[in-house]
Structure formats: C-alpha cells, structure tokens
Amino acid sequence: MNVIKYLNNNISFYNMLMLFWGLFWLLNGLDKFFNGDFIPNPESYATKAVIINLDGKETYSIQPVEPYGWFGVNRDAKMVGYFKRLNLPEWMALSALYTMGSIETVLGLSLLLVLMFGKIHSDWNRLNMKMIIAIFSLFSIFDILFGDRMELWEHGTFLILATIHYIYFLFAIPGETFNSIRDSLYKKAKELLKNFSRVGHRKTARVNVVGLDLPGNK
Numbered sequence: 001m002n003v004i005k006y007l008n009n010n011i012s013f014y015n016m017l018m019l020f021w022g023l024f025w026l027l028n029g030l031d032k033f034f035n036g037d038f039i040p041n042p043e044s045y046a047t048k049a050v051i052i053n054l055d056g057k058e059t060y061s062i063q064p065v066e067p068y069g070w071f072g073v074n075r076d077a078k079m080v081g082y083f084k085r086l087n088l089p090e091w092m093a094l095s096a097l098y099t100m101g102s103i104e105t106v107l108g109l110s111l112l113l114v115l116m117f118g119k120i121h122s123d124w125n126r127l128n129m130k131m132i133i134a135i136f137s138l139f140s141i142f143d144i145l146f147g148d149r150m151e152l153w154e155h156g157t158f159l160i161l162a163t164i165h166y167i168y169f170l171f172a173i174p175g176e177t178f179n180s181i182r183d184s185l186y187k188k189a190k191e192l193l194k195n196f197s198r199v200g201h202r203k204t205a206r207v208n209v210v211g212l213d214l215p216g217n218k
Contacts, residue, residue, distance in 0.1 A: 014120050014169070014172075015115060015120075017165055017168075017169075018111055018112075018114060018115040018120060018125075019112075019115060021108075021111050021128075021132065021162075021165070022108050022109075022111035022112035022114075022115060023108065023112075024108070025104045025105070025107045025108030025111060025132070026104075026105060026108025026109060026111075026112065027071075027108070028104050028108070029101045029102065029103070029104030029105030029106075029107070029108055030071070030101070030105060031070075031071035031073055031075060031101075032075050032097055032098060032100065032101025032104070033098070033101055034069060034070050034071055035067070035069065035071075035073070035074045035075060035076050036067030036068050036069025036070070036071060036072055036073055036074050037067065037068055037069060037074075038065050038066070038067055038068075038074060038077075039065065039066065039068045040063050040064070040065050040066075041063055041064050041065070041066045042063050046063060046064055046066070047061050047062065047063060048062040048063065048064055049061070049062040050062070075097055075101075076094060076097065079093045079094065079096065079097040080093045080094070082142075082146045082148070083096075085146055085147065086145065086146070100135075103135070104135070107128065107131055107132070107135075110124075110128055111125075111128050114128060120169065121169065125169065126166075126169070126170075129162065129165065129166040129169060130166070132162045132166075133159065133162050133163060133166065136155050136156075136158050136159035136162060137159060139151070139155040140152055140155045140156055140159065143155060
C-alpha cells in the first residue's frame with residue numbers, strides 16, 4: 001500500500017495530460033514533413049480480393065498500395081486531393097499543409113516546454129490550450145468544406161476533449177492540495193455539527209425547565 005500511495009502522490013495527472021498533448025502535436029506536425037512512399041503490399045494478410053478461373057484455382061490477387069514510412073501516411077497526396085475537390089491548385093494545398101505542420105510542431109514543443117518548466121497554470125499554457133481549440137475548430141471547418149465527415153467526427157471529438165482539459169487546467173486542484181482542503185472541510189463540518197448538537201441540547205434543557213410545575217407558578 002505504501003508503494004501505491006507513493007506512486008499516486010508522485011504521478012501528476014497534470015503532467016500526463018501535458019505530455020499527451022505535447023507529443024500529440026509534435027508528432028502530428030512532423031508527419032507533414034516525413035511522408036511515406038506508396039508501395040505495393042504483396043503480403044497475404046493484405047489481400048483485398050482474388051480472381052479464380054473455372055477450375056477454382058486462384059489466378060490473380062488484388063493487393064493494396066500503402067504508404068510506407070515512419071508515420072505510415074502521405075499527407076501531400078491527401079491534401080492535394082482535398083484541394084482538388086474545390087478546384088484549388090496543388091501549390092496552395094502544399095503551402096497550407098506545411099504551414100499547418102510548422103504550427104503544430106511549434107505548439108507541441110511549446111507544450112513540452114510548459115511541462116519541463118512546470119508552467120501548467122500559467123498564461124503561457126492557457127494560450128497553448130486556446131491554440132489547440134482554435135486549430136481543431138479550423139480543421140472542422142475545412143472538413144465540412146472538403147466533405148470528409150469521418151475527419152469532422154474525429155476533429156470534433158478532439159475539440160470536445162481539448163475543451164474539457166482546458167476547463168480542468170483552469171479549475172482543478174492538485175492531489176495534495178485537494179487532500180488538505182478536503183481534510184480542512186471535514187474538520188470544519190465536524191465542528192459545526194458539534195456546535196449544532198450543543199445548541200440543540202441547550203434548547204431541549206430550556207424547554208424542560210419551562211415545562212416544570214414550580215411552586216411559584218401555581
């Protein structure tokens with residue numbers, strides 16, 4: 001039990017959230033620059049369909065072409081495809097992609113620096129969280145314009161999550177401080193109940209005295 005208490009007291013939920021958001025934006029920013037190459041995947045587990053002849057023998061198989069690389073995605077091709085839906089040129093798509101990738105990378109580093117210097121409850125970090133909400137709002141607008149409802153669902157979910165975390169950073173109380181406040185409130189509540197109990201006994205005693213048949217009352 002002492003080990004559990006030690007770990008609980010020394011693992012900060014604030015720090016866990018900051019680490020999550022820092023790595024989230026840093027890695028999402030970097031994947032704009034480290035695109036994977038599209039290569040065929042000939043492995044049997046990736047087979048999409050097979051063609052058989054009249055004898056029941058497999059003659060052809062349909063294998064997918066997948067991005068291969070650190071992040072397993074090619075953002076260039078995807079963004080160019082989005083912008084083509086709106087008849088916008090390729091250079092505009094790539095400019096928007098790399099600009100957003102730079103912003104995401106800087107935001108991720110900023111969040112990690114907040115964690116490193118312990119500035120979680122600072123204006124610096126509140127600005128970081130507002131930037132997160134602004135970026136997800138912008139992504140959601142583009143998802144509507146591009147007609148990608150799955151991306152809209154994903155970004156909307158992250159927008160709600162970021163809003164909840166922002167409120168948590170504003171109003172939540174660290175574990176040790178919460179414990180001290182809780183103990184103080186418990187102590188005050190016990191004192192109030194004790195005083196209330198004393199007042200109740202006094203009132204009961206007065207009622208009993210008034211109700212006595214004293215000789216002077218006859």
